[in-house]
Amino acid sequence: MTEPTIYELSSAGRIGVQFPESDVPAFKVPDEFIRTNLPLPELSEVDVVRHFTHLSTKNYSIDTGLYPLGSCTMKYNPKINEVTSRLPGFANIHPLQPIETVQGSLALMYSLQEQLKEISGFAAVSLQPAAGAQGEFVGVKIIHAYHQSRGDFKRTRILIPDSAHGTNPATSAMNGLEVIPIPSDSRGNVDLAKLHDLCDETVAGLMLTNPNTLGVFDENVLEVIETVHRAGGLVYGDGANLNALLGITRPGDLGFDVMHFNLHKTFSTPHGGGGPGSGPVGVAPHLVDFLPAPIVSIIEEATEEIPPLYGLTIPAKTIGRVKAFYGQFGVMVRAFTYIRMHGAEGLKKVAEYAVLNANYILSRIRDKYTLPYDRSYMHEFVVEGCWSDAPDVHALDVAKRLMDYDFHPPTNYFPLIVHEALMIEPTETESKQVLDKFADALLKIAEEAHSSPELLKEAPHHTPVGRLDEVKAAKELVLCCWLPESN
Amino acid sequence: MFIPHTKAETEEMLKSIGVSSMADLFADVPEKYRFPKLNLPSGVTEMEVLSELTDYSQANEPVSELVSFLGAGAYNHYIPAVIDSLLRRSEFYTAYTPYQPEISQGTLQAVFEFQSLISNLTGMDASNASHYDGATATAEAGVMAYHHFRGKRTRIILSPAVHPQYREVLCSYLCNYENISIETGGKEKGPFENPSELIPLIDDQTALVVVQYPDFFGRIFDYKILAEKTHENGALLAVVANPTALGLIKAPGEFGADIVVGEGQPLGIPLSYGGPYLGFFATKKELVRKMSGRLVGETTDAQGRRGYVLTLTAREQHIRREKATSNICTNQGLMTLAATIYLSLLGKHGLKQIANLCYQKAHYAAQQISTVTGFEIVNKEPFFHEFVVKCPKSVEEINNDMLDNGILGGYDLGIDYPQLKNHMLVAVTEMNSKDDIDAFVELLREAGND
Numbered sequence: 020m021t022e023p024t025i026y027e028l029s030s031a032g033r034i035g036v037q038f039p040e041s042d043v044p045a046f047k048v049p050d051e052f053i054r055t056n057l058p059l060p061e062l063s064e065v066d067v068v069r070h071f072t073h074l075s076t077k078n079y080s081i082d083t084g085l086y087p088l089g090s091c092t093m094k095y096n097p098k099i100n101e102v103t104s105r106l107p108g109f110a111n112i113h114p115l116q117p118i119e120t121v122q123g124s125l126a127l128m129y130s131l132q133e134q135l136k137e138i139s140g141f142a143a144v145s146l147q148p149a150a151g152a153q154g155e156f157v158g159v160k161i162i163h164a165y166h167q168s169r170g171d172f173k174r175t176r177i178l179i180p181d182s183a184h185g186t187n188p189a190t191s192a193m194n195g196l197e198v199i200p201i202p203s204d205s206r207g208n209v210d211l212a213k214l215h216d217l218c219d220e221t222v223a224g225l226m227l228t229n230p231n232t233l234g235v236f237d238e239n240v241l242e243v244i245e246t247v248h249r250a251g252g253l254v255y256g257d258g259a260n261l262n263a264l265l266g267i268t269r270p271g272d273l274g275f276d277v278m279h280f281n282l283h284k285t286f287s288t289p290h291g292g293g294g295p296g297s298g299p300v301g302v303a304p305h306l307v308d309f310l311p312a313p314i315v316s317i318i319e320e321a322t323e324e325i326p327p328l329y330g331l332t333i334p335a336k337t338i339g340r341v342k343a344f345y346g347q348f349g350v351m352v353r354a355f356t357y358i359r360m361h362g363a364e365g366l367k368k369v370a371e372y373a374v375l376n377a378n379y380i381l382s383r384i385r386d387k388y389t390l391p392y393d394r395s396y397m398h399e400f401v402v403e404g405c406w407s408d409a410p411d412v413h414a415l416d417v418a419k420r421l422m423d424y425d426f427h428p429p430t431n432y433f434p435l436i437v438h439e440a441l442m443i444e445p446t447e448t449e450s451k452q453v454l455d456k457f458a459d460a461l462l463k464i465a466e467e468a469h470s471s472p473e474l475l476k477e478a479p480h481h482t483p484v485g486r487l488d489e490v491k492a493a494k495e496l497v498l499c500c501w502l503p504e505s506n
Numbered sequence: 507m508f509i510p511h512t513k514a515e516t517e518e519m520l521k522s523i524g525v526s527s528m529a530d531l532f533a534d535v536p537e538k539y540r541f542p543k544l545n546l547p548s549g550v551t552e553m554e555v556l557s558e559l560t561d562y563s564q565a566n567e568p569v570s571e572l573v574s575f576l577g578a579g580a581y582n583h584y585i586p587a588v589i590d591s592l593l594r595r596s597e598f599y600t601a602y603t604p605y606q607p608e609i610s611q612g613t614l615q616a617v618f619e620f621q622s623l624i625s626n627l628t629g630m631d632a633s634n635a636s637h638y639d640g641a642t643a644t645a646e647a648g649v650m651a652y653h654h655f656r657g658k659r660t661r662i663i664l665s666p667a668v669h670p671q672y673r674e675v676l677c678s679y680l681c682n683y684e685n686i687s688i689e690t691g692g693k694e695k696g697p698f699e700n701p702s703e704l705i706p707l708i709d710d711q712t713a714l715v716v717v718q719y720p721d722f723f724g725r726i727f728d729y730k731i732l733a734e735k736t737h738e739n740g741a742l743l744a745v746v747a748n749p750t751a752l753g754l755i756k757a758p759g760e761f762g763a764d765i766v767v768g769e770g771q772p773l774g775i776p777l778s779y780g781g782p783y784l785g786f787f788a789t790k791k792e793l794v795r796k797m798s799g800r801l802v803g804e805t806t807d808a809q810g811r812r813g814y815v816l817t818l819t820a821r822e823q824h825i826r827r828e829k830a831t832s833n834i835c836t837n838q839g840l841m842t843l844a845a846t847i848y849l850s851l852l853g854k855h856g857l858k859q860i861a862n863l864c865y866q867k868a869h870y871a872a873q874q875i876s877t878v879t880g881f882e883i884v885n886k887e888p889f890f891h892e893f894v895v896k897c898p899k900s901v902e903e904i905n906n907d908m909l910d911n912g913i914l915g916g917y918d919l920g921i922d923y924p925q926l927k928n929h930m931l932v933a934v935t936e937m938n939s940k941d942d943i944d945a946f947v948e949l950l951r952e953a954g955n956d
Contacts, residue, residue, distance in 0.1 A: 108568050375523075
């Protein structure tokens with residue numbers, strides 16, 4: 020059933036919440052500034068609660084079922100995270116309070132920086148970036164600033180493999196760098212010959228997603244990194260796929276110079292319907308001074324009686340501030356909670372089972388779906404959602420049909436280098452039973468694609484709405500309940 | 507804990523894959539760097555972690571246990587219980603970006619309603635689904651204006667009375683980008699200059715003029731003439747607005763803003779040491795296609811049922827790749843939901859009441875402080891819920907004494923503006939009772955007498 024909008028539910032004169040009357044003498048607002056028209060809805064508390072509760076039931080979520088979006092790491096979000104992040108001592112502190120009154124927050128942030136350093140093998144971490152995309156922006160900016168600080172102004176090109184994350188090219192362009200794509204070889208690795216050709220004194224760096232968006236770990240990663248370094252470039256690691264590497268290997272050890280983390284992927288903080296994320300950045304020793312400001316440091320060492328004093332410091336050659344205040348603190352509390360509960364052993368188990376789950380699904384469906392690269396995968400894999408003997412069926416149809424089996428579809432049509440891609444990342448928190456059901460559904464759909472393709476073309480059949488007219492949405496562009504007059 | 511596999515299931519799965527052990531799955535990782543020993547403390551149970559985190563949280567002194575007069579970009583407002591109660595619906599918070607509209611109508615409709623509320627609140631035609639915070643939304647306004655003129659206009663005029671951290675972020679995004687120059691006013695008259703003093707800086711190379719409303723010092727200006735002069739030069743005007751104030755004072759759309767951005771934290775989002783917050787971004791119809799960030803539009807399905815989808819995605823990074831003007835991917839989804847619920851619940855009357863309470867109490871506080879010897883209210887213009895007090899000694903010293911008495915004093919403006927040593931920015935909201943204000947004024951009086 021269609022849920023009315025809050026504007027349709029509005030009834031003039033209705034009040035949702037009351038505040039105390041003013042307890043101070045009245046002051047008059049100058050007439051010329053007074054707003055006369057405030058077009059907000061008028062609803063009661065019950066109206067609001069029912070409306071948003073109804074809306075919530077129209078969402079698929081991790082708590083409803085498997086959410087195998089490739090490269091998004093939709094793992095279960097532990098409930099305790101929601102308790103710790105809301106503790107009054109965290110939720111109710113102002114970002115500009117004197118540092119003496121926020122030592123708990125600063126100590127937690129300092130510990131999180133240390134934990135992330137240990138997990139990744141980097142020398143320092145800034146927690147400021149608000150999301151993965153902003154972490155990328157910071158990483159590339161740091162690379163740019165590093166070359167400039169050495170008077171090396173000719174490095175204006177950045178190499179991006181065609182298996183990298185979708186945000187990478189836009190990130191480089193935002194930094195004014197020219198994007199040079201590098202193809203993948205027949206095993207899904209960076210094409211080494213091509214890389215050798217392209218590496219010269221104009222290369223600022225390489226943005227490498229490893230494991231990449233095909234889900235494979237680059238077998239030549241050490242040589243790739245060394246090649247870029249030999250040419251004087253730096254290597255940026257896209258940490259979106261870090262879930263596969265926890266306790267398995269450390270990007271810092273492999274030679275990456277800078278990398279962003281996605282706390283909302285790897286460390287289980289909820290995705291919130293599209294955010295907030297959190298994208299801390301880790302750097303190798305030669306880039307520590309360029310981190311965005313401020314970072315959390317110990318400004319007075321502990322003594323036997325007194326704990327250390329934590330404070331905010333500005334790295335010597337900082338690229339500046341990329342966000343007001345210090346980052347998505349509430350997200351940091353959740354990630355810290357998660358890391359503390361796991362410890363080193365627990366984190367390694369996370370990566371192992373994430374990889375096990377992905378390869379298990381693949382083992383169940385590989386006979387019925389085309390696999391563009393036949394090798395072992397990490398935490399995700401990509402298959403083609405189409406068959407030469409079922410010419411009308413596309414990956415989109417497979418995705419939509421999965422909804423009829425009560426699953427969220429995988430990422431589709433990405434990476435771009437795979438024809439009709441379906442990119443599947445189950446994460447470690449799914450049981451064998453769930454994975455079997457999902458594999459069964461995929462197998463059934465492969466069969467339906469041949470026997471009754473219309474079932475796929477018309478899917479989904481049991482959702483609150485069917486396939487929506489995206490062309491109409493873009494053409495009519497209704498973006499607001501109270502529509503500005505149409506064209 | 508969160509990994510459900512039994513030993514038997516694990517064995518079965520390994521067998522199905524065709525490997526004999528878990529370690530075999532990682533053969534592609536260089537052996538030398540495989541399986542490092544991480545030096546992290548052992549994992550703990552939920553019971554222990556709660557206790558540990560509680561200890562950390564108790565090492566803070568939260569605003570809820572103090573009386574706060576601190577604002578400067580983050581404000582202590584009452585958050586009705588409804589908001590967190592609904593935010594905890596895990597169908598909302600454990601979902602992701604609504605890529606599959608058929609099973610994401612809850613998130614999509616909520617974002618559509620958010621866009622509607624923000625458009626109406628700011629007096630603009632369209633809003634996006636949010637940016638990370640007020641500072642990055644401001645920076646994105648600069649990026650948008652630059653690309654709107656296809657790089658042909660390279661100057662951004664930035665008022666010195668825009669939040670200092672927003673100005674820093676704008677610079678981080680744009681200072682070294684191609685040939686952009688950012689001109690901050692106030693070189694002669696200092697940070698308190700009036701908006702009319704920005705006018706001579708605007709020329710035919712100007713892409714964007716950025717002002718704040720009320721400004722960082724709490725002052726309310728009518729930017730009508732500034733808007734006219736900006737438009738005469740063919741440039742765009744961006745206004746960084748406080749959403750609470752817009753319940754009481756004219757919408758920026760009324761005086762000709764082309765872009766309205768701001769920090770949505772006052773709309774039902776906890777202070778949470780600076781994040782996660784919410785950057786809102788609204789603009790005029792003719793600029794919608796230039797706006798970055800996610801957008802939700804209304805449409806129908808094959809049966810004619812109303813529904814919502816992400817729209818104009820062709821502007822975005824995953825399709826336009828390096829030609830996209832922004833790499834923004836996530837928004838502040840859950841925070842937009844908080845603001846949507848807050849604005850729905852308060853509605854027309856509630857937001858006006860809150861804005862009015864802030865105004866009244868701030869003016870009472872300013873009036874009382876103006877009677878204290880040695881202290882001076884600097885604001886000559888009308889102000890909303892923040893104002894500047896010139897103090898007879900250092901703000902830090904005054905605030906230390908305040909803290910001993912359970913009061914969190916105002917912001918020390920000397921941190922950002924060397925000329926404003928001994929100047930305190932005081933914020934007053936509905937959370938401050940008359941008694942709180944009187945106690946604050948009394949402590950200022952004592953400080954003045956020392």
